[in-house]
Amino acid sequence: MSGLSEEKQVNVSGILGSCFHSFWIGDEDWEYDERASLQAGMLTLGGNGSGYLVDTAAHTGYVRIILEHLEDPAAVSADDWDDVSLATLVLSTNRLYAASIGGLGQALELHLPNAGLHTVRVSGKNRVEDERSFDETAAAETYLIQIWSTSRAMQPQSIRLTSDWGQEQMMHGESAG
Numbered sequence: 001m002s003g004l005s006e007e008k009q010v011n012v013s014g015i016l017g018s019c020f021h022s023f024w025i026g027d028e029d030w031e032y033d034e035r036a037s038l039q040a041g042m043l044t045l046g047g048n049g050s051g052y053l054v055d056t057a058a059h060t061g062y063v064r065i066i067l068e069h070l071e072d073p074a075a076v077s078a079d080d081w082d083d084v085s086l087a088t089l090v091l092s093t094n095r096l097y098a099a100s101i102g103g104l105g106q107a108l109e110l111h112l113p114n115a116g117l118h119t120v121r122v123s124g125k126n127r128v129e130d131e132r133s134f135d136e137t138a139a140a141e142t143y144l145i146q147i148w149s150t151s152r153a154m155q156p157q158s159i160r161l162t163s164d165w166g167q168e169q170m171m172h173g174e175s176a177g
Contacts (some may be wrong), residue, residue, distance in 0.1 A: 011068040015139060017104020018056040018063050024099045025120065025145055027092050028049015042064040042085045042122055043156050044167065051089060052120070052156075053101070054143060057127040057165040063137040065098050067110040070148040073119065081123035081144070082163035087156035089120050089147075096120075096147055112147065119150040 018022050027050035044053040056063055094115045099107035112118070124142040161167060 001002065011066060012108050012110045013064070013066045014108050015086070016098055016108060017061070017100035017102055018058040018064045018141075019060050019102025019104060020098055021056050021059050022053040022101060023056065023063065023065075024051055024097070024101055025054055025122070026089055026097065028095065029092075033129060042083055042124060042158075043087055044104065044159075045156070048093065052087060052122075054122055054123075054124075054145075055166075056070050056141060056143075057129045057163075058139075058141055059129070062105060064139055064142040065108055066142075066144045067096060067098055067108055068144065068146045069096075069110060069112055070146050073121070073146075073148055081125050081160065082127055083161050083166040084159040085122045086154075086159055087120055087122075088150060088153045089118050091100075091115050091118060096145075098145060110157055114147075114149060117150055117153060118147050119154070121146045121159075124163070124166075127165040129165070136166045150154045156171070 022044070024046070026046060029050060043054045044055065046052060091112070092115055094112045096110045096112060097107055123144040123146075125142050128141070161170060
């Protein structure tokens with residue numbers, strides 16, 4: 001894990017495993033719901049409502065993750081990211097986790113100023129099925145997960161969905177996994 005001290009931590013980055021086309025973001029205590037379907041392009045609400053499964057092109061393999069805390073929302077350049085989704089998330093602690101649901105790689109943990117209601121923006125690029133995803137050093141599929149405190153809950157929404165993988169998943173209405 002990289003980043004600053006717990007009190008002033010701004011970002012964390014690393015390699016995380018994707019299993020059954022997904023990884024988890026949210027509270028440490030997560031739950032998968034087989035009945036859930038894709039919402040907002042890349043996000044599927046977890047079974048207990050404490051986070052989201054992020055849909056990946058890699059069925060089983062490694063993806064690059066950047067967790068970033070923002071004081072205020074920043075604009076996302078449409079040129080930099082293929083797919084962008086936005087949702088709110090209630091965290092029971094002041095920590096955001098990104099974890100593999102299949103045990104590949106170490107979980108990432110971002111220390112936030114507070115628990116409670118947050119907006120999370122998930123941006124993805126290089127979302128293509130690729131045999132290189134089994135090599136930690138060559139994983140190209142990348143996700144930027146930005147989070148900031150908010151006072152208003154909102155429905156998950158897809159801001160941008162231009163990758164072939166994302167469009168195919170939405171066209172077929174498939175769930176993550």
